[in-house]
Amino acid sequence: MRRSPPQRLADYLPIAFPAGMLGLFFVIPFGIMVAISVFKRVQGGFYEPSFTLANYARFLTPFFGEVLSFSLGLAALVSALCLLIGVPFTYMLTRLGRRAQVFWLIALLGVLSLSEVIIGFAWSTLLSRTAGLSNLFVWLGLMEKPEAWAPGLGAVLTGLVYQAFPYTVLVLYPAFSRLDPSLMEAARTLGCSPRRAFLNVVLPVMRKTLLATFIIVFIFALGAYLLPQILGRPQHWTLSVLVTDQAIYQSNMPFAAAMAVFLVIASLLLVGLSVLISGRKGIGEQ
Amino acid sequence: MSKAAGRLFFACVALFLALPVIVVAGVALNAKKTLAFPPQGLSADWYLSVLTDPAWRSALTNSVMVALAASTISVAIALPLSWFLWRRVAPWARLVQMIGFSPFVLPPVITALGALSFWATTGFYGQVWTVVISHGIFFVSLPLVTITLGFATIDREIIEAGMTMGADDKTLMKTVIFPLIRPFVISGFAFAFVLSLNEYIVAYMTVGFTLETIPIKVFNALRYGYTPTMAAVSVFFVLIAVLVFGTVARFGDLPKLMGAWSKGE
Numbered sequence: 001m002r003r004s005p006p007q008r009l010a011d012y013l014p015i016a017f018p019a020g021m022l023g024l025f026f027v028i029p030f031g032i033m034v035a036i037s038v039f040k041r042v043q044g045g046f047y048e049p050s051f052t053l054a055n056y057a058r059f060l061t062p063f064f065g066e067v068l069s070f071s072l073g074l075a076a077l078v079s080a081l082c083l084l085i086g087v088p089f090t091y092m093l094t095r096l097g098r099r100a101q102v103f104w105l106i107a108l109l110g111v112l113s114l115s116e117v118i119i120g121f122a123w124s125t126l127l128s129r130t131a132g133l134s135n136l137f138v139w140l141g142l143m144e145k146p147e148a149w150a151p152g153l154g155a156v157l158t159g160l161v162y163q164a165f166p167y168t169v170l171v172l173y174p175a176f177s178r179l180d181p182s183l184m185e186a187a188r189t190l191g192c193s194p195r196r197a198f199l200n201v202v203l204p205v206m207r208k209t210l211l212a213t214f215i216i217v218f219i220f221a222l223g224a225y226l227l228p229q230i231l232g233r234p235q236h237w238t239l240s241v242l243v244t245d246q247a248i249y250q251s252n253m254p255f256a257a258a259m260a261v262f263l264v265i266a267s268l269l270l271v272g273l274s275v276l277i278s279g280r281k282g283i284g285e286q
Numbered sequence: 287m288s289k290a291a292g293r294l295f296f297a298c299v300a301l302f303l304a305l306p307v308i309v310v311a312g313v314a315l316n317a318k319k320t321l322a323f324p325p326q327g328l329s330a331d332w333y334l335s336v337l338t339d340p341a342w343r344s345a346l347t348n349s350v351m352v353a354l355a356a357s358t359i360s361v362a363i364a365l366p367l368s369w370f371l372w373r374r375v376a377p378w379a380r381l382v383q384m385i386g387f388s389p390f391v392l393p394p395v396i397t398a399l400g401a402l403s404f405w406a407t408t409g410f411y412g413q414v415w416t417v418v419i420s421h422g423i424f425f426v427s428l429p430l431v432t433i434t435l436g437f438a439t440i441d442r443e444i445i446e447a448g449m450t451m452g453a454d455d456k457t458l459m460k461t462v463i464f465p466l467i468r469p470f471v472i473s474g475f476a477f478a479f480v481l482s483l484n485e486y487i488v489a490y491m492t493v494g495f496t497l498e499t500i501p502i503k504v505f506n507a508l509r510y511g512y513t514p515t516m517a518a519v520s521v522f523f524v525l526i527a528v529l530v531f532g533t534v535a536r537f538g539d540l541p542k543l544m545g546a547w548s549k550g551e
Contacts, residue, residue, distance in 0.1 A: 005375045223395065263395070
């Protein structure tokens with residue numbers, strides 16, 4: 001069958017509904033949000049139409065700088081940890097039998113789809129003094145008395161890695177399962193140990209994929225809004241938490257909107273970068 | 287890595303992923319209203335309370351209804367869109383597709399704030415149906431991915447054969463195309479359904495003060511008083527996810543859906 005350009009008006013009918021829905025309920029809301037970001041805040045939780053850059057000017061305060069640098073640093077750390085575990089894991093996963101792969105995919109999708117609320121609650125229980133892991137260590141004789149590990153930076157990091165790890169594996173999965181197996185065979189025939197072949201052949205071949213995945217997971221981690229609240233203290237709040245806080249609790253929609261616009265621009269630049277990187281594939285990648 | 291080390295590595299990852307679920311499942315077994323682990327005294331009451339307690343049961347019903355309606359909207363948007371992209375040459379339609387993907391790529395708080403701004407401006411803020419539409423838009427990307435993949439697997443020669451025999455687009459859709467892409471439509475629906483069930487921020491920013499879904503109720507319980515019921519309901523949600531994805535795997539090709547080459551390609 002040849003694809004043909006739409007000719008009659010009726011040919012456009014199928015796309016009218018999707019385009020209309022996305023336009024009305026995504027593009028327009030987005031436009032309204034951008035508009036609000038330059039509105040003036042009025043005491044009492046409302047805002048009035050005007051054009052002011054005052055909301056954007058607040059980005060220059062040290063407070064915003066701290067939240068921003070913390071968010072970026074945390075997202076980078078989470079992404080790096082996820083790749084560190086996820087890359088060897090995904091590589092080995094794609095070499096398992098079909099049934100085992102299906103089992104792992106179901107488990108990973110199950111964890112990935114879990115609400116941030118539930119993940120936060122589960123880890124806060126697991127890291128608490130009364131029900132947590134530290135009790136197990138006391139029982140094993142490794143610690144003297146149980147300790148609370150949440151809230152804290154370690155707890156935030158653990159929760160975020162837990163949430164982003166399945167995402168990382170699922171992003172890496174297609175590339176690894178399409179990796180040309182003859183590359184590995186050649187390396188093995190030439191006398192490489194499996195470990196050396198992985199480090200010296202597989203990783204260099206996949207470097208563009210890895211870099212693109214780092215960026216994608218970075219954006220994903222940047223979007224976490226509940227885990228820093230549930231597992232951390234206010235100094236561990238990220239930009240996403242701040243947006244929610246300003247919009248709902250401080251009733252400062254214009255400032256929240258301005259920060260959201262900032263997040264959009266930052267994310268889009270990063271997405272563009274990852275597309276640019278993975279657009280040119282390395283040898284061995286199909 | 288040697289075989290034993292590989293097994294150990296997989297076991298550690300499995301433990302890391304399962305540990306929170308195990309502890310939460312255990313906490314919900316406590317006899318008294320405490321979140322102790324290991325549980326003190328065993329009782330299934332907290333598990334039953336998800337269904338017997340009117341507040342939790344109504345939150346569960348709300349979540350399921352919203353998720354069913356929202357994933358229907360997602361599929362209703364994604365199906366004609368992917369069909370159009372497959373059938374027609376229209377470069378501008380790619381733009382519509384990109385807009386469909388964007389809520390999933392951007393941090394969720396952006397979609398949530400956009401929805402809040404929109405519903406507040408139009409005066410519908412707090413109406414129960416607003417979350418259905420916003421979720422429907424938010425999760426369009428999932429059926430869009432699976433259904434686009436479904437169309438890509440159709441051999442265009444089969445369609446050619448149908449056309450030669452005089453079938454029009456409508457007949458082709460009914461007798462050939464839809465049966466071929468059905469598993470992809472169902473899995474797209476399933477993904478959107480499970481994610482909508484678990485979604486917090488968009489729901490909170492649209493109907494946070496008028497409708498209690500399970501994630502909203504769990505979050506409120508986290509702030510204003512823990513109860514083992516929230517642990518029990520979390521276990522239910524894990525089971526629902528595993529059940530849905532298990533079904534998708536049973537009737538479809540999960541590795542292929544996730545982007546692996548299928549055998550023989």
